[in-house]
Amino acid sequence: MTAEALPAELRRAIVQIARTPRLLVTCDYDGTLAPITANPDEARPLPESVGALRSLAGLHETTTAVISGRALRDLATLSRLPAEVNLVGSHGSEFDIGFIHALDESAKALHRRIEHELEQLVLDVPGVSLEVKPASIAVHVRRAEHNAGRRVLAAVHEGPAKWDGVTTTDGKEVVELAVVKTDKGNALDTLRHQVGATAAVFIGDDVTDEKAFARLAGPDLGVKVGEGESLAEYRVPDTLDVATVLAFLLEERRNWLYGESAPPIERLSMLANERSVALVTPDAKLTWLCHPGPDAPAVFADLLGGPGAGHFSIKPHRNGLPLGQRYLPNTMTVETRWSRLLVTDYLEPESPAHRTDLVRVISGEAVAQVVFAPRPEFGGVPVKLVAEPDGLRVLGTAEPFVLHAPGVEWTITSDGLHDTATALVQPTPDAPVALELRCGTTDLGEHELTEVDRRDRAGRYWSDWASKLKLPTVQAELVRRSALTLRGLVNTDTGGVLAAATSSLPEEIGGVRNWDYRYCWIRDAAMTVRELVHLGSHEEAEGYLRWLHGVLATLAGPERLHPLYTLAGTVIGAEAVIESLPGYAGSRPVRVGNLANHQVQLDVFGPVVELVATLAEVRGELRHEDWQMVRAMAEAVTRRWNEPDHGIWEERHVPRHRVYSRVMCWVTIDRAVRLGDEYGRDVPGAWPKLRDQIKADVLEHGWNEEVQAFTTAYDGTDLDAASLFVGLTGLIDPTDERFQKTVTAIEAELRSGSTVYRYRRDDGLPGGEGGFHICAAWLIEAYLCTGRRNEAEELFTQIVDAAGPTGLLPEQFDPVAERSLGNHPQAYSHIGLIRCANLLAEKS
Secondary structure, three states, X not given: OOHHHOOHHHHHHHHHHOOOOOEEEEEOOEOOOEXXXXXXXXXXXXXXXXXXXXXXXXXXXXXXXXXXXXXXXXXXXXXXXXXXXXXXXXXXXXXXXXXXXXOOHHHHHHHHHHHHHHHHHOOOOOOOEEEEOOOEEEEEOOOOOHHHHHHHHHHHHHOHHHOOOOEEEEEOOEEEEEOOOOXXXXXXXXXXHHHOOOEEEEEEOOHHHHHHHOOOOOOOEEEEXXXXXXXXXXXXXXXXXXXXXXXXXXXXXXXXHHOOOOOOHHHOEEEEOOOOEEEEOOOOEEEXXXXXXXXXXXXXXXXXXXXXXOEEEEEEOOOOOOOEEEEOOOOOOEEEEOOOEEEEEEEOOOOOOOOEEEEEEEEEOOOEEEXXXXXXXXXXXXXXXXXXXXXXXXXXXXXXXXXXXXXXXXXXXXXXXXEEEEEEEOOEOOEXXXXXXXXXXXXXXXXXXXXXHHHHHHHHHHHHHHOOOOOOOOOHHHHHHHHHHHHHOEOOOOOOEOOEOOEOXXXXXXXXXXXXXXXXXXXXXXXXXXXXHHOOOOHHHHHHHHHHHHHHOOOOXXXXXXXXXXXXXXXXXXOEEOOOXXXXXXXXXXXXXXXXXXXXXXXXXXXHHHHHHHHHHHHOOXXXXXXXXXXXXXXXXXXXXXXXXXXXXXXXXXXXXXXXXXXXXXXXXXHHHHHHHHOOOOOOOHHHHHHHHHHHHHHHHOEEXXXXXXXXXXXXXXXXXXXXXXXXXXXXOOOOHHHHHHHHHHHHHHEEOOEEOXXXXXXXXXXXXXXXXXXXXXXHHHHHHOOOHHHHHHHHHHHHHHOOOXXXXXXXXXXXXXXEEOOOOEHHHHHHHHHHHHHXXXXX
16 A cells, blocks of 8 residues: 555644654554454564564654553564564553563562452353463453353453452453553653653554543644544554555655755755845755845755755656756856756845845746745744735745746645645746745735846846956866855845855764854954955955944954854854754754854954955055954954964864964964054054064974974864964964974875865764865965975865866865765855965966
């Protein structure tokens, strides 16, 4: 039997409960897993049910159990269920085979008395049998003549069933007397508590199973097998259907936990305008979009939760694999192509600040299937869709959403919580179909411009900007795409800069190192806009400095800076976990917020002061407010440079005296002194002395004779790719033997083929991670500084090869599994690519 044969309401309920964070699946045995037989000793479970239970038990955060009226020992012997499936016997009174030892002497005496009395009652009654269990005795009358069986049951009820201390449970052709309280409902509650289940399934056929059904509530699911009154909400005819229910639950649970087909991270393409970002899969599924901004809750979170978390898909109705995906040259407009179908996607720039408008154009000759499944608030808000002549309205959300799609006929279905709209559309060569997702408005009216004009306007927004870039001769087109990507991470309204477009893409598939990067880090943002200045665009740097001045205006001084803020410049909320999302390819938890917000990171001032110096050089002037900020940051370093901190990698360990942080403190003072000298500003006499003091401190305590390298921190021998900045910043000359030895040591310890790891030490978190593209870029720069151009070119080629088909790079690369990892696209990675291309071109 296939799942389609199950009632539609039951299928929807199974889909829903399969998405609970921690699932408990429990079943009765006789009449549920095993067909009822005349001889109870011959009741064997259906192999399909056994296989499904075993597979469910093997899934993450999923527990299975059988709660039976049989004695636990007999249940284990008869069912031969695998060890992964928990067994509970005697209607919930036996949770392990040694249960009999837990009975006190009075209970044991009562058990012996009941057994003696029942033996007398059933004496000489053919077909009646006793089943003696550790804490109870069952009287079976199934094989007895009907009237004789009724007389025996009546005698039991009138006799020992009324004794003090006896608990009676009636079933089909059986009555059981126990010397302890037995209740499948209590057993279900005990299991639920033990595993911390957020929802439970119970499937049963007997009268005794009603006590378990009575304990189900909220998201729980009860399924009655066979006829008869029941508290269960759903019903199936027989044990064959139970196997189908379990198999369907397994399929849905597995898909939810691990993703049906998580696309390779580097193959995702980013759409952007001046304030929003979205991600599209290689087959034109909108898999990620947040509103009202990139750091807001997701409307479509398929990327982290599969289709049930929201998606907007377009593909040929008759299947067909996509032939390719590309950006239109010099734009953020993405085309996905099949043999007779083309989908063009872009986010509209120049829309009102409260709006996110996505346009999807279907052109060609093939019939296209469209699925529109918005799931606002990461799927936490029930969604109702209403079809109107001009499109769809999304109801039940705090933010308004509409889909402008005039003339499209939609079919709306519900899974009991959310609506999904599907449609078939037929474009023609002369009449493409445009679908416009409008977030932040209820307006379904026609736009004042034609779609063609709007597409042209969106393209020019990017191409006009890109045409002014000063590109290197090395990998010019890939550098242009990297620049467009960085520009897409900039919010022009506020000046804030995203570290990456996503949250919780894993550093290890199935691991817990999943972080939210949809915020503006002081350090990352300064490095991002500085690289754009190097390419000839300084508006982003101007906007970022305005943003930073605004943040500083709310603080008593720069040392009060948090490492990161929202794009609006406000303090982010507490880090939290969205348990309803299974994560990319089963990588949990999915996080929002970032605990690094509360860390001490003393390196952040260096990149900001370097940005001010670079921008001043481009402008030909040092603005007063920027100098005042530099002074304040230099004073903050004066007061705090010798403190331990959490560093650039934001380790959740105790702070350490980190070499990179000390180097960046030195950079802050060094660049501040240079700025003051060059632009005629007063430089406190203590600054040059402090610069020398910090340098001496790094050289004395950062260099480790044992490992012949500058180490991570003053208190250990572990290495860190960030320690390369000892030479890359000019603290020591790159020709210095100590720097050259450090490069060699980091290469030996941290480089693995095409990538470079941050470090190899225990950072207090379980699991591993990939190599960081930014670390590979630092090593390339170090190679160039030390005259090793061949190695630099080789490693740069490997970074280029790791980019996706549309030129985007996530944070990391796993050289063993040869897959990309981490949030995407990552500003750091594109910063590194641009910088290396420029350096290779300059030094050629």
